[in-house]
Amino acid sequence: MFRNFKMVSHVVFGRGCFDQLEDILAARRSSNEPVVFMVDDAFDGRPLEKRVPLRDQDLLMWVNVDHEPKTSYVDELTTEVRQAMEKAGKDLPAAVVGIGGGSTMDLAKAVSLMLTNPGSSADYQGWDLIKNPAVYHVAVPTLSGTGSEVSRTTVLTGPEKKLGINSDYTVFDQIVLDPRLIAGAPADQRFYTGMDCYIHCIESLTGTYLNAFSQAYGEKALSLCRQVFLEGCPDADDKLMMASYFGGMSIAYSQVGVCHALSYGLGFVLGIHHGIGNCIAFNQLEEYYPDGVREFRQMLDKQQINLPANVMADVSREQIEKMIDVALILEPLWENALGKDWQKQMTRRRIRELYLAM
Secondary structure (H helix, E strand, O other), rough: OOOOOOOEEEEEEEOHHHHHHHHEEEEEEOOOOOOOEEHHHHHHHHHHHHOOOOOOOOOEEEEEEEOOOHHHHHHHHHHHHHHHHHHHOOOOOOOOEEEOOOOHHHHHHHHHHOOOOOOOOOHHHHEEEOOOOOOEEEEEEEEEEEOOOOOOEEEEEOOOOOOEEEEEEOOOOEEOOOOHHOOOOHHHHHHHHHHHHHHHHHHHOOOOOOOHOOOHHHHHHHHHHHHHHHHHOOOOHHHEEEEHHHHHHHOOOOOHHHHHHHHHHEEEHHHHOOOOOOOOOHHOOOOOOHHHHHHHHHHHHHHOOOOOOOOOOOOOOHHHHHHHHHHHHHHHHHHHHHOOOOOHHHHHHHHHHHHHHH
């Protein structure tokens, strides 16, 4: 059967459209229900803070994403929201709004799910384990590239594995794409996040799951990434924001591949952020993505990015074996990259060799 997947139902795009957020949320506020704003704490005390459309009953949560989102942090934030709702005499908030980069948006997705589903978020790491629809949730990206704003995944590090909550209920109900919000991001952070999108496209377009739907979105995202990171253009923020959107859509009906599987291991064991981990891993994958890796290295040079090297220098054998365990859990990624007989090609020994080269 063909997949009947969920897409973001409402999208607003344009410079300054963040100012429409108040009107968008007004339509959800029945009986004066509160809205939960989860905002990257990098904006605490910055001009954006004063632009968040808070009302008296709302909850503003400064979330920290210095490290990859953990299931324990999701559970902690969910408890905080529940306590605030109980104090306000409400069962659930009218909405959960995530304002920040991919990790912040993932936290917002996860909390909106856990408010309506019992247990720990670690219980739902996998595919289609969520049973109940999430609270209405909104994404406002301030970095572009991860595709979190359109994906059905919220990537979390749990006690035993790094694996997303993959569900149609994860998908945002509304996204607000304002290119002004991504202007001025640090060059390294902008590059690594943008390369998440670029690598999405390379893995999708060369994968065995490729189809006309994913190809159409992937090719457009790839073209936009090249304009932003190789050619340079005056409307780079607008194009990068749309590249992230199209790149996320490309893998919605396809999958990522070898790079993302290896990056999950780096993130779980070494705590390396997803975008940086992707770049470190991708740089060693010329055997699998020769054209993409060569072009990626051109982008590194063009953008004057110094990629971390020798990250495995002090890693123990036990840590490497755990990385391999984490990577091997991601069977759909390996199958997309290498086909149904992927286990014959990608042995533990081969994965160990790839990690040690980093």
